Amino acid sequence: MTSRLRDWASPPARLLASVALVSSLAFAPPTGVSLATAGVACVLVLALERPALRRLALRALLALLALGALALPIGLGRGGGEGVEVALRSGSATLVALALSTTWRAHELGPALAALGVPRALGEVVSHMTRQFAGVADEGRRLVLARKLRGGDGAVSVELVSTLLIRTALRAERVGLAAELRRGGYNRHRGFTSRDVPLLLGASALGLLAQAGRLP
Amino acid sequence: MRVHLADGILQSPALLGGAAVISAAGLALALRDSSAESGAKHGLAFTGTLAAVVLAVQALNVPLFPGVSAHAIGASLLVFVLGPARAIIALTAVLLAQALLFADGGLTALGINVLNIALLPVVCVTAVRRLAPARLGLQAVLGTTLGNLAGSLCLAAMLVVGAGAEPRVTFGVLVGVQAISGLVEGALTAAAVSRIARRAPALVRPSTDARVTPTLTRAALAWTVIALGVLVLLLPFASASPDALEVVLDKTRLEP
Numbered sequence: 001m002t003s004r005l006r007d008w009a010s011p012p013a014r015l016l017a018s019v020a021l022v023s024s025l026a027f028a029p030p031t032g033v034s035l036a037t038a039g040v041a042c043v044l045v046l047a048l049e050r051p052a053l054r055r056l057a058l059r060a061l062l063a064l065l066a067l068g069a070l071a072l073p074i075g076l077g078r079g080g081g082e083g084v085e086v087a088l089r090s091g092s093a094t095l096v097a098l099a100l101s102t103t104w105r106a107h108e109l110g111p112a113l114a115a116l117g118v119p120r121a122l123g124e125v126v127s128h129m130t131r132q133f134a135g136v137a138d139e140g141r142r143l144v145l146a147r148k149l150r151g152g153d154g155a156v157s158v159e160l161v162s163t164l165l166i167r168t169a170l171r172a173e174r175v176g177l178a179a180e181l182r183r184g185g186y187n188r189h190r191g192f193t194s195r196d197v198p199l200l201l202g203a204s205a206l207g208l209l210a211q212a213g214r215l216p
Numbered sequence: 217m218r219v220h221l222a223d224g225i226l227q228s229p230a231l232l233g234g235a236a237v238i239s240a241a242g243l244a245l246a247l248r249d250s251s252a253e254s255g256a257k258h259g260l261a262f263t264g265t266l267a268a269v270v271l272a273v274q275a276l277n278v279p280l281f282p283g284v285s286a287h288a289i290g291a292s293l294l295v296f297v298l299g300p301a302r303a304i305i306a307l308t309a310v311l312l313a314q315a316l317l318f319a320d321g322g323l324t325a326l327g328i329n330v331l332n333i334a335l336l337p338v339v340c341v342t343a344v345r346r347l348a349p350a351r352l353g354l355q356a357v358l359g360t361t362l363g364n365l366a367g368s369l370c371l372a373a374m375l376v377v378g379a380g381a382e383p384r385v386t387f388g389v390l391v392g393v394q395a396i397s398g399l400v401e402g403a404l405t406a407a408a409v410s411r412i413a414r415r416a417p418a419l420v421r422p423s424t425d426a427r428v429t430p431t432l433t434r435a436a437l438a439w440t441v442i443a444l445g446v447l448v449l450l451l452p453f454a455s456a457s458p459d460a461l462e463v464v465l466d467k468t469r470l471e472p
Contacts, residue, residue: 018316019323026223026324063222063319070225073375073389077382086379090224090322097223097319104317113312121247121260125309128264129271130317136268158404162411165269169297169419172265179261 005048005199006103011112013196017203018100022093024207030088031213038092041206042099051102063094106130115191132168132175139171140164220314220329221371223322228378235374236327242335243308249301263298267306270294271313291337292360292405296352297412299421300342307334332371337363349423352413356406357399364398365391 006014021041028034046053067090075083110127114120143160147153226232250263270290290310294303311329314320321329341359348354372390375381413420 015316022223022323026322027227059318066220067222067225070222070375073381073386074225074379076385077376078380082380086225090222093223093322093324094319097315097323101317101319106313106317109313109316119243119247121250122243122305122309122312124260125264125267125305126312128261129267129306129309130313132265132268133271136265136272140272158407159411161273161404162408162415165266165293165297165408166412166416166419168265168269169262169416172262175265176259176261180259 004050005045006105006108008195009103009199010115010191010193010196011104011108012115013192013199014100014103015109015112015116017199018097020207021203021210022097022100024210025093025096026089028089028210029213030085030092033212034210035088035092037206037210038096041096044202045096045099045103049099049102056098056102060095060098063098064091067091067094106133128175128179132171135171136164136168139167143167220311220321220333221325221374223324225322226325226328226374226378231374231378232324232327235331239308239327239330239335242304243330246301246304246308250299250305263302263306264309266294266297267309270306271310274310274314291334291363292341292356292402293408295338295341295345295359296356296405296409296420300338303338304334307338328371328374332367336366336370339363340366345423352409352420353406355423356409357402360402360405361395361398364394364401368394 009017025034025038028037046056067087071083071087071090074086107127107130109130110123113126114123140160143163147160270293273290291303291307294306298306308330311321311326311333315323315326315329337360340363341355344359344362345355348358368390369387372381372383372387375386375390376383409420
């Protein structure tokens, strides 16, 4: 068994575990147990996945700032205590979602959705989108570089975005033709395996634990 | 201020369930409508690749004033190039990827985010395209602004009703920010669309493609009735806070 979570759990299992755990935390009362559960889940996932922590911390900070902005009017409307409760509940769910997001390779998302029964067309669009994202970003960088070399400032402009869209559309036509010639989409996926059992059981157990605050 | 709603902010089953039903119905209609359009040029690969452009554009946050920023939705650009049905599918794919790959927007709030960021803006842009078929610039500016306003109004109403957020701050900030960013995005979209129409006219779909078929209208009506039914059934669980009538009764109660 390899050490990283993404290597031993299948994409649909990771998707299911994410949905179960994050949903449970999103609806759990923000008690010490649910917050501790979120902390344990984050530590476990990060210990198994070992992502770049500095980058993740920056993303977490931005996510928490955005949450604070949404919790503020709730605090103003219902009192500071309720605002803090909402921020704690939402913050714990978001941090766990962020930790779980590190377990994904972008191109696995479409097949995972397809394996869980999402309509084929939507799964295919997600697959094409995640696979072409890097290419689109590269094309954008090339356009900026070309403008700089011609003496421009290389700033993002309407001209640049419209050129990027036209070039991307041409690329999309080629990609579409290639997909048709292959007579199949990207979503030939592997389903659940027996190696997914620990992840699914662990996520279910943590999800149930997070709801312990509802007990009298 | 982000338009994406995170997990755990709203807990009302009525709002989460109702929005999920409406979004699922809208997506189902879009999938059915788009399946009628076949061909490599505007197939799923084309939709997915243009969705990648929107995913990249939505990653850029534009600061509006200190502490508040907004990001482009991209709905109008997709409606102009892909048509309404495929624009809804592309935006739903973008929201799914953002929720799962970047934890941006909640998994439990996905229905609300699809409604506010995909369905409402696409419907607004499509409606404006139908009303002013000859004016690309007007379609872009008005459609984008109306779409942003509709999405932010809907989100603000949900936060006030379902989470008890303070109405003046919520509506003022959310709708104000989105009105400004809608105007800016609309102007940029208008400029981009006119350039695309000049350089690659085949890419901009004619306004007549934004028509709604009678079958689609009947299906939309049926799903709206179902969604309203779900809302009515779940409304008693909408919020733990007293409703408006209870507040008024409480405030006007005569002391013995």
